[in-house]
Amino acid sequence: MTGIYAEKSVSKRNLSLVSKAKNHFNAILLGAKLLVRPLRITYRYPLVKEIPDEGYRGFIVLDDGKCIGCSLCARICPASAMKMFQAQEKKLRPAINLERCVFCGYCVDICPTNALKHARTHDTVFEEGESMLYIGDKFTVDPDSQLLTGRVRIYRVRVDERRGLVYEPIR
Amino acid sequence: MEAISDIGGGISARKVDDKTMILFFGPQHPSSGHMRIILKLDGDVIIESDPDIGYVHRTMEKLSETKEWIKNSVLFERLAILDAGNVTQAYIIALEKLLGIEPPERALYLRTILSEINRISSHLYGMGIFAIMLGSSTGYMWFFGDREIMVQLAERITGSRLTHTYHIPGGVRRDVSKSFFEELEKGLNYIEKRLRHYEIMFVNNPVVRSRIENVGILSRERAIDLGVTGPNARASGIDFDVRVEEPYGAYSFVDFEVPVYKEGDALARTFQRMDEIRQSISILRQLSKSIPEGPILNEKYLKLFTPAMKEVLEKDKRIKFPAIFTSLKPPSGKAYGRVEEGRGEIFFYLESNGEPKPYRVRVVTPSFRNSILLKYLPVGYRLADLPAIYGSIDYFPPEADR
Amino acid sequence: MMAIGLLEFIKNLILWPPVFYMLIAPGLITMMILLIILIWAERKIAGRIQMRYGPLEISPKIGGAIQLLADLMRYMFQEIIIPRTVDTLPYIIAPIAGFVISMLPIAAIPISPIYFPSPMNNSIIVALALTTLPPIFGILAGWSSNNKFSLIGGARESFLVAAYELIIILSAIGAVIIYGSPDFTQAVSAQKDLWGIVLNPISAIAFYVAVLMASGRFPFEIAEAEAEIVMGAYTEYSGLMYGLSMGISYARMFVYNLIFTLLFLGGWYPFFTVPGHTFFSYVIIPATIVIVKALIVSLTMVFTRAIYARLRIDQALGGAWKFWFLFSIMGLLLGGAIVLLQGGI
Numbered sequence: 001m002t003g004i005y006a007e008k009s010v011s012k013r014n015l016s017l018v019s020k021a022k023n024h025f026n027a028i029l030l031g032a033k034l035l036v037r038p039l040r041i042t043y044r045y046p047l048v049k050e051i052p053d054e055g056y057r058g059f060i061v062l063d064d065g066k067c068i069g070c071s072l073c074a075r076i077c078p079a080s081a082m083k084m085f086q087a088q089e090k091k092l093r094p095a096i097n098l099e100r101c102v103f104c105g106y107c108v109d110i111c112p113t114n115a116l117k118h119a120r121t122h123d124t125v126f127e128e129g130e131s132m133l134y135i136g137d138k139f140t141v142d143p144d145s146q147l148l149t150g151r152v153r154i155y156r157v158r159v160d161e162r163r164g165l166v167y168e169p170i171r
Numbered sequence: 172m173e174a175i176s177d178i179g180g181g182i183s184a185r186k187v188d189d190k191t192m193i194l195f196f197g198p199q200h201p202s203s204g205h206m207r208i209i210l211k212l213d214g215d216v217i218i219e220s221d222p223d224i225g226y227v228h229r230t231m232e233k234l235s236e237t238k239e240w241i242k243n244s245v246l247f248e249r250l251a252i253l254d255a256g257n258v259t260q261a262y263i264i265a266l267e268k269l270l271g272i273e274p275p276e277r278a279l280y281l282r283t284i285l286s287e288i289n290r291i292s293s294h295l296y297g298m299g300i301f302a303i304m305l306g307s308s309t310g311y312m313w314f315f316g317d318r319e320i321m322v323q324l325a326e327r328i329t330g331s332r333l334t335h336t337y338h339i340p341g342g343v344r345r346d347v348s349k350s351f352f353e354e355l356e357k358g359l360n361y362i363e364k365r366l367r368h369y370e371i372m373f374v375n376n377p378v379v380r381s382r383i384e385n386v387g388i389l390s391r392e393r394a395i396d397l398g399v400t401g402p403n404a405r406a407s408g409i410d411f412d413v414r415v416e417e418p419y420g421a422y423s424f425v426d427f428e429v430p431v432y433k434e435g436d437a438l439a440r441t442f443q444r445m446d447e448i449r450q451s452i453s454i455l456r457q458l459s460k461s462i463p464e465g466p467i468l469n470e471k472y473l474k475l476f477t478p479a480m481k482e483v484l485e486k487d488k489r490i491k492f493p494a495i496f497t498s499l500k501p502p503s504g505k506a507y508g509r510v511e512e513g514r515g516e517i518f519f520y521l522e523s524n525g526e527p528k529p530y531r532v533r534v535v536t537p538s539f540r541n542s543i544l545l546k547y548l549p550v551g552y553r554l555a556d557l558p559a560i561y562g563s564i565d566y567f568p569p570e571a572d573r
Numbered sequence: 574m575m576a577i578g579l580l581e582f583i584k585n586l587i588l589w590p591p592v593f594y595m596l597i598a599p600g601l602i603t604m605m606i607l608l609i610i611l612i613w614a615e616r617k618i619a620g621r622i623q624m625r626y627g628p629l630e631i632s633p634k635i636g637g638a639i640q641l642l643a644d645l646m647r648y649m650f651q652e653i654i655i656p657r658t659v660d661t662l663p664y665i666i667a668p669i670a671g672f673v674i675s676m677l678p679i680a681a682i683p684i685s686p687i688y689f690p691s692p693m694n695n696s697i698i699v700a701l702a703l704t705t706l707p708p709i710f711g712i713l714a715g716w717s718s719n720n721k722f723s724l725i726g727g728a729r730e731s732f733l734v735a736a737y738e739l740i741i742i743l744s745a746i747g748a749v750i751i752y753g754s755p756d757f758t759q760a761v762s763a764q765k766d767l768w769g770i771v772l773n774p775i776s777a778i779a780f781y782v783a784v785l786m787a788s789g790r791f792p793f794e795i796a797e798a799e800a801e802i803v804m805g806a807y808t809e810y811s812g813l814m815y816g817l818s819m820g821i822s823y824a825r826m827f828v829y830n831l832i833f834t835l836l837f838l839g840g841w842y843p844f845f846t847v848p849g850h851t852f853f854s855y856v857i858i859p860a861t862i863v864i865v866k867a868l869i870v871s872l873t874m875v876f877t878r879a880i881y882a883r884l885r886i887d888q889a890l891g892g893a894w895k896f897w898f899l900f901s902i903m904g905l906l907l908g909g910a911i912v913l914l915q916g917g918i
Contacts, residue, residue, distance in 0.1 A: 002415065002418065002422075002423060002426070003412065003414055003415040003418075003422060003425075003426075003427045003428065003429055004415070004428055004429070005410040005412070005415065005428075005429050005431050006428040006429065006430050006431065007431055007433070008430050008431065008432050008433075008442075008446070009432060009433045009434065009439075010432065010434060010438055010439055010442050013384065013438075015377075015380075020377045023375045023376065023377050023380075024377055026371050026375070027371060027372055027375075027376050030368065030371050030372055031309075031372070041316045041319065042316075052326065053326075053327070055330050055345075055487075056326070056330055056331070057330040057331045072494055072497060075497045076241070076242070076492070076496065076497045078238060078242035078245040078246065079245075102245065102334065103331065103334075104245050104334070104336045105330065105331075105336070105344075106241075106242075106245075106336075106492070109344070109489065109490065109491050109492045110491065110492040110494070110496065110497070111491075112477065112479070112480075112491075112494070113479070114479065114483065118330075157323060158354070159320055159323060159324065159354045159357050159358045159361070160357060160361070161357045161360045161361055162361070163361075164316070164317065164319075164320055164361050165319060165320060165323065
């Protein structure tokens with residue numbers, strides 16, 4: 001089984017006046033049909049939010065109890081965003097600079113004790129450059145705990161056959 | 172040449188032709204992309220066109236000499252971020268030749284599924300930009316809106332919408348669940364239904380047809396002379412596709428057709444891209460039916476797994492990297508990798524001399540090879556044909572400038 | 574005493590026909606309200622067809638209807654930048670004069686059988702002559718901006734003017750022949766039983782397409798093509814002058830649609846009076862009927878933005894001279910044939 005080349009050519013060039021009028025009419029009819037029953041695919045962010053599924057590569061969270069300070073995560077980070085620093089009692093712990101992180105997930109995949117994991121949050125606003133450096137206790141806070149709170153309505157995205165994307169409410 | 176004269180006050184002036192106008196279709200223009208085209212116009216007709224590229228040069232080839240082998244795939248997927256699966260696959264194929272390993276069969280099938288999803292997404296992007304340059308805002312919104320379905324499907328496989336980083340030397344990083352194939356079928360049915368809408372509203376629309384018929388004709392001899400590649404060459408009668416010439420991935424396990432059109436104008440290029448979307452849908456259906464079970468990483472790295480890593484692989488279906496990945500040392504040698512991307516053929520050349528960092532990486536991108544068309548194709552057409560020609564050759568400046 | 578005399582004076586001043594027409598209906602205030610409705614409808618219709626919502630942020634409960642007021646306030650507070658290399662006097666005059674003069678034909682278009690600014694025997698000819706003035710200011714804006722893109726936009730506009738003016742005049746004559754007099758009130762009262770669009774459909778279609786060409790609706794948005802010549806003749810404008818230049822094409826479209834309603838769509842019929850209220854039944858009712866009909870025709874014209882792309886200049890001119898010109902001559906002949914059938918002029 002393999003691929004083959006298929007010769008084709010565009011037929012129906014230089015259409016006559018009647019076919020042009022028919023094409024005009026078809027386009028206008030399709031526009032009118034979609035005007036009456038629209039196929040909407042957008043949603044009204046930020047009044048409504050979408051939450052990705054499990055397994056989405058969002059922010060990185062550290063579990064301090066499992067970390068052994070082997071510094072493999074700092075060696076494999078492609079953007080030099082993860083660096084080690086001396087915490088208390090001469091232990092080495094990682095710190096992450098979110099300005100440089102590209103969320104590739106290499107550090108999560110190489111940690112031998114599963115101390116790093118991905119959260120599902122992916123959008124936060126920072127007002128200063130220094131607050132983008134997550135070091136010490138700030139690195140262990142899981143942002144997903146605030147994911148399902150707040151006054152906005154929350155949806156999950158599913159692929160559908162008729163409308164493309166449908167939004168199922170979680171809460 | 173025109174004479175230089177002194178008109179007083181230390182200012183010199185040079186007489187140019189008084190029938191032509193030089194127009195800078197520059198980077199600050201709604202439809203020029205990240206580049207500048209210098210046009211010489213005689214009334215409404217273009218008599219000379221000069222592309223000025225290089226605005227997005229990021230020195231990727233030199234940067235790759237400062238990072239280890241496995242970190243470079245994160246760097247190179249930013250070449251053409253719409254097609255990230257196809258670009259990194261070429262780099263990984265070359266790296267696997269240097270290391271002397273081969274991925275197992277299920278990994279080949281998963282790689283090809285991501286490649287075809289990216290190909291559909293890239294063609295929809297190209298046609299969306301083409302539509303807005305012609306003025307059809309409906310075409311623009313529809314193509315970009317339907318591309319969202321493909322991006323969501325890619326997120327189910329890899330965990331990230333655009334920057335996939337899915338391929339590693341020896342296999343892939345994650346496995347898919349059974350419910351993914353049902354969602355894939357629904358998405359493909361939806362795209363097939365929408366292809367009919369696209370034909371009614373965009374391709375058969377008499378206004379759009381008259382803008383793209385017989386515009387930007389590229390003959391077969393000229394395409395061979397200039398060295399163009401991808402759907403632009405296949406719409407001019409050249410039958411060449413890397414998936415048929417040098418099969419990689421799972422392409423030797425499926426039946427597919429590569430359409431080749433003859434006329435070479437913008438209408439043939441549009442038809443070519445829509446036919447390629449149909450062929451990708453059929454390839455995806457065949458792959459999702461006949462995918463075998465099995466491991467997703469090569470044995471050589473799989474036997475370095477500790478029990479904790481094996482448990483993660485069984486529960487979450489995620490590969491944990493063995494610690495050797497931080498300092499892979501392929502033996503000295505040279506290797507190349509060729510992959511058919513959405514816009515043409517991409518070629519990586521790797522050279523190693525036993526160090527953890529590469530000695531030389533050279534990448535030839537399809538948009539760089541197609542950029543010569545902007546010098547020869549618009550000549551003789553009108554000013555309003557320039558956005559039509561630009562959109563139909565699907566030129567992507569960040570990929571051309573690396 | 575003085576206060577009552579003053580109020581009486583102001584009331585008589587506002588109800589004097591020239592002031593009422595130019596200020597209230599169908600003049601400045603009505604035009605502003607209809608501009609808001611038309612631009613909002615254009616964006617919402619395009620949004621529904623294109624799988625999205627359209628503007629919804631300013632007033633979500635009524636579907637974002639006062640979005641244009643927010644846009645207008647933003648234009649009023651923006652700084653008007655006048656570049657140093659432009660020709661200052663024509664640069665400033667062009668959009669202002671263009672907007673004001675595009676509303677000038679209202680002085681000749683009656684919206685009521687007995688209440689109009691000045692009695693004219695040939696109001697159709699006067700109205701059509703006054704509508705040919707605004708494109709000159711577009712070309713003036715293109716020349717004075719000292720920018721190659723504006724120059725190309727002005728040149729394209731001048732080519733198109735020569736094409737569509739002739740088609741409009743020939744189609745209007747095709748209808749005037751049937752009614753027998755170049756006066757609007759006579760033309761409307763001749764359509765008491767049968768609308769003009771049924772008598773002479775060929776002229777009506779030619780007039781409609783020529784109005785699309787004149788006001789720059791898709792597929793004829795050539796003078797302000799964004800993908801090729803950034804904004805055409807009005808590239809260098811900012812602030813309130815930019816807002817005015819965007820309003821010019823909508824104002825011209827509405828004035829042309831008023832003429833279309835009176836010539837082809839029956840004017841103010843079906844006309845009914847309410848006994849006892851003279852002003853209400855002879856001014857407000859026919860005005861409402863005419864303006865609502867013109868609004869419906871304008872809504873069908875803005876619908877084409879979501880369907881079509883943009884034509885090239887030589888394709889638009891070729892189509893206008895080869896096809897629509899002959900079409901409007903056929904309409905003229907059809908009008909002549911109907912007159913002969915009715916038994917001579």
